[in-house]
Amino acid sequence: MKIIVCIKQVPDTSEVRINPETNTLIRDGVPSIINPYDMHAVEAALSIKDELGAEVTVLTMGPPQAEAALRETVAMGADDAVLLTDRAFAGSDTWATAYTLAAAIKFLGADIVLCGKQAIDGDTAQVGPAIAEFMDIPHISYVSQIASVSGDNITVRRLMDEGYDVVEAPLPVLLTVVKELNQPRMASLKGKMRAKKIEIRKLTHKELALDENNLGLKGSPTQVKNIFAPEMKKDRIVIAGTPEEQAGELISILKAIKCI
Amino acid sequence: MQIKVDRELCTGCQTCVSSCPYDSIVMSEDKALINEYCQLCRACLSVCPEGAIKEYKDSPAEIKQGDLTDYKGVLVFAEQREGHIAHVAFELLSAGRTLADKLSVPLSAALFGAGELAAAELIKWGADTVYLCDDASLTRFNDEPYSELLSKIIIEHRPEIVLAGATAVGRSFFPRVAARLHAGLTADCTSLEIEKGTRNLLAIRPAFGGNIMATILCPDTRPQMATVRPKVMKTSGYDTNRKGEIIKIDKPQKASRTKVVDVVKDDSLFNISLQDAEVIVSGGRGLGGAKGFEVLRELAGLLGGTLGASRAAVDEGWIQYGHQVGQTGKTVCPKIYIACGISGAVQHMVGMQSSDIIVAINKNPEAPIFNIANYGIVGDLYEVIPLAIKKIKGDKGI
Ligand SMILES: Cc1cc2nc3c(=O)[nH]c(=O)nc-3n(C[C@H](O)[C@H](O)[C@H](O)COP(=O)(O)OP(=O)(O)OC[C@H]3O[C@@H](n4cnc5c(N)ncnc54)[C@H](O)[C@@H]3O)c2cc1C
Numbered sequence: 001m002k003i004i005v006c007i008k009q010v011p012d013t014s015e016v017r018i019n020p021e022t023n024t025l026i027r028d029g030v031p032s033i034i035n036p037y038d039m040h041a042v043e044a045a046l047s048i049k050d051e052l053g054a055e056v057t058v059l060t061m062g063p064p065q066a067e068a069a070l071r072e073t074v075a076m077g078a079d080d081a082v083l084l085t086d087r088a089f090a091g092s093d094t095w096a097t098a099y100t101l102a103a104a105i106k107f108l109g110a111d112i113v114l115c116g117k118q119a120i121d122g123d124t125a126q127v128g129p130a131i132a133e134f135m136d137i138p139h140i141s142y143v144s145q146i147a148s149v150s151g152d153n154i155t156v157r158r159l160m161d162e163g164y165d166v167v168e169a170p171l172p173v174l175l176t177v178v179k180e181l182n183q184p185r186m187a188s189l190k191g192k193m194r195a196k197k198i199e200i201r202k203l204t205h206k207e208l209a210l211d212e213n214n215l216g217l218k219g220s221p222t223q224v225k226n227i228f229a230p231e232m233k234k235d236r237i238v239i240a241g242t243p244e245e246q247a248g249e250l251i252s253i254l255k256a257i258k259c260i
Numbered sequence: 261m262q263i264k265v266d267r268e269l270c271t272g273c274q275t276c277v278s279s280c281p282y283d284s285i286v287m288s289e290d291k292a293l294i295n296e297y298c299q300l301c302r303a304c305l306s307v308c309p310e311g312a313i314k315e316y317k318d319s320p321a322e323i324k325q326g327d328l329t330d331y332k333g334v335l336v337f338a339e340q341r342e343g344h345i346a347h348v349a350f351e352l353l354s355a356g357r358t359l360a361d362k363l364s365v366p367l368s369a370a371l372f373g374a375g376e377l378a379a380a381e382l383i384k385w386g387a388d389t390v391y392l393c394d395d396a397s398l399t400r401f402n403d404e405p406y407s408e409l410l411s412k413i414i415i416e417h418r419p420e421i422v423l424a425g426a427t428a429v430g431r432s433f434f435p436r437v438a439a440r441l442h443a444g445l446t447a448d449c450t451s452l453e454i455e456k457g458t459r460n461l462l463a464i465r466p467a468f469g470g471n472i473m474a475t476i477l478c479p480d481t482r483p484q485m486a487t488v489r490p491k492v493m494k495t496s497g498y499d500t501n502r503k504g505e506i507i508k509i510d511k512p513q514k515a516s517r518t519k520v521v522d523v524v525k526d527d528s529l530f531n532i533s534l535q536d537a538e539v540i541v542s543g544g545r546g547l548g549g550a551k552g553f554e555v556l557r558e559l560a561g562l563l564g565g566t567l568g569a570s571r572a573a574v575d576e577g578w579i580q581y582g583h584q585v586g587q588t589g590k591t592v593c594p595k596i597y598i599a600c601g602i603s604g605a606v607q608h609m610v611g612m613q614s615s616d617i618i619v620a621i622n623k624n625p626e627a628p629i630f631n632i633a634n635y636g637i638v639g640d641l642y643e644v645i646p647l648a649i650k651k652i653k654g655d656k657g658i
């Protein structure tokens with residue numbers, strides 16, 4: 001069985017702040033990490049490999065520094081790593097990203113494709129399902145448990161807004177996973193040695209014979225028009241005084257809106 | 261579009277270098293250079309003290325989709341659960357009506373897996389036309405048949421804007437439709453506007469974990485697709501006298517490859533009442549332990565409200581995930597949100613900032629939650645809340 005895991009290197013957004021006066025990002029020292037949801041996708045692939053035997057390839061589209069992310073997952077136990085890097089990919093939105101990744105996955109071949117639920121920089125959750133569409137395979141989103149998997153079929157739990165569905169699909173299939181699925185493993189010493197030495201395969205649009213009109217900025221329908229800081233409430237009232245007075249004020253507010 | 265540094269103006273001060281979340285501004289020959297890994301997020305545009313970072317519009321993307329003016333109207337995907345319309349569909353119809361009126365175009369809705377009664381309800385909420393496929397196999401959600409049907413409606417009727425709720429369903433199958441049609445799709449929007457002059461949709465959404473807001477547009481392609489976060493659009497315009505048309509459509513041709521074998525409701529995972537609650541008493545790490553929620557539960561009980569929580573409190577195991585409010589939890593919009601011992605991380609605030617009234621109780625006067633609170637109580641929640649409970653009980657005579 002062949003499994004491909006799509007991972008993305010992202011800025012650790014919990015540390016990004018915006019300067020409300022200048023409307024700009026303050027990113028000093030914010031590290032790049034593997035998108036946290038993708039770590040759960042890697043773990044899912046490795047668990048299937050432990051159970052059934054499989055060849056696990058990690059794939060990322062990004063700048064050369066994304067190699068570091070690929071090596072981290074090889075240290076965890078991935079067999080092979082592929083970097084899609086090309087000037088022609090610059091400026092890709094989710095459409096062009098999914099188009100490119102889908103072409104690479106078709107080129108490499110896979111029975112199961114795993115993605116994170118969403119990437120924490122954009123939070124779109126669009127790349128996974130769009131890859132499945134381009135590959136013309138089924139997909140299941142928000143997978144929180146893999147109940148069973150065999151050479152030609154998979155049964156999983158899909159988180160929904162009011163509970164979960166149990167969903168079955170034939171292989172090949174694409175899954176996007178949530179963090180409840182598993183606990184990502186640590187890198188092993190042997191893995192770390194391999195990660196240092198492994199040759200990362202690189203692919204460009206040429207090997208994949210892709211139409212340049214569908215790549216990067218040219219292939220991307222969406223554009224960012226501008227960015228700005230989230231709005232702050234203006235009518236702020238500070239309730240001072242002793243705890244008794246503060247509790248009294250709280251009750252007045254509740255009474256004013258007829259909560260009590 | 262491209263973002264470039266004007267080398268004439270650049271003084272090499274490096275201010276821009278650290279503004280780039282993607283590390284794509286580098287120094288080259290003492291001047292800043294934006295390399296090909298630029299994601300066009302525009303974070304750097306306003307940081308340069310010399311105004312040397314500029315955007316250059318190159319010839320627009322030539323995605324061939326025919327004449328853009330062929331596309332007219334707003335289409336809303338109306339989600340149903342077990343045959344009942346989900347509340348988000350009414351929110352979208354209200355928002356969609358406003359957009360359609362601004363553009364002077366009709367508003368339509370697509371409904372799969374429910375009956376004519378439900379379709380008629382959509383008309384009262386603002387739809388001029390409802391495309392209905394009442395095939396029973398569609399009551400359970402599968403991505404492929406939903407994608408097939410919606411794509412077909414779009415190809416046939418050419419709406420310029422297509423909206424769905426940013427729910428598990430909408431966020432799962434809309435990307436497939438957008439991929440198929442080469443349409444731009446903006447996820448999880450919190451506000452929608454029309455650009456004056458161009459008629460383009462301005463889709464506004466949080467990015468970078470809610471730390472910034474971004475306006476996204478699709479100038480050269482149609483339809484313009486977006487998923488909209490539940491509970492941020494207010495419902496309005498319900499009219500039992502409104503007339504509209506229900507058009508039945510054929511069931512999907514292709515069989516779904518995925519099969520839903522069971523549907524399980526699970527309140528421990530997802531607190532259903534949270535999103536409909538009018539009063540939410542929410543606790544964070546400042547509670548210091550699970551016992552804190554006992555105090556909050558008592559207050560919530562007296563107010564007829566529900567418990568909310570920050571992720572920190574959920575991660576500590578003090579309360580179940582179903583209560584989590586924020587980016588990775590629920591978006592809520594109660595009449596009053598009482599935040600106790602919550603610092604106000606952006607990821608939390610994006611889930612509750614559209615509450616009508618926000619009261620924050622926090623020991624630390626510098627806590628960011630006070631920036632968005634209408635009423636800020638700087639104090640210890642363990643002093644203020646028990647006193648409030650005592651007073652309310654006294655007033656009620658219990
Ligand atoms: C990708 C991502 C997604 C996230 N999604 C969410 C999300 O959906 N929801 C969410 O909430 N967070 C989310 N977070 C986490 C978020 O960044 C914060 O870590 C979290 O919201 C902090 O929770 P808190 O305010 O309870 O804790 P803290 O930040 O630790 O704040 C505790 C506060 O309690 C106050 N306090 C302490 N004792 C008392 C007392 N006795 N009385 C009064 N005040 C007291 C302190 O002054 C402090 O301000 C996300 C993070 C990431 C990276």
Ligand SMILES: Nc1ncnc2c1ncn2[C@@H]1O[C@H](COP(=O)(O)O)[C@@H](O)[C@H]1O
Binds near residue numbers: 007008038115123
């Ligand atoms: N550039 C990329 N390279 C590889 N995988 C990606 C890339 N962008 C997104 N993905 C995958 O798609 C998922 C969803 O990303 P997004 O749609 O950007 O929220 C991620 O969790 C990854 O698994």
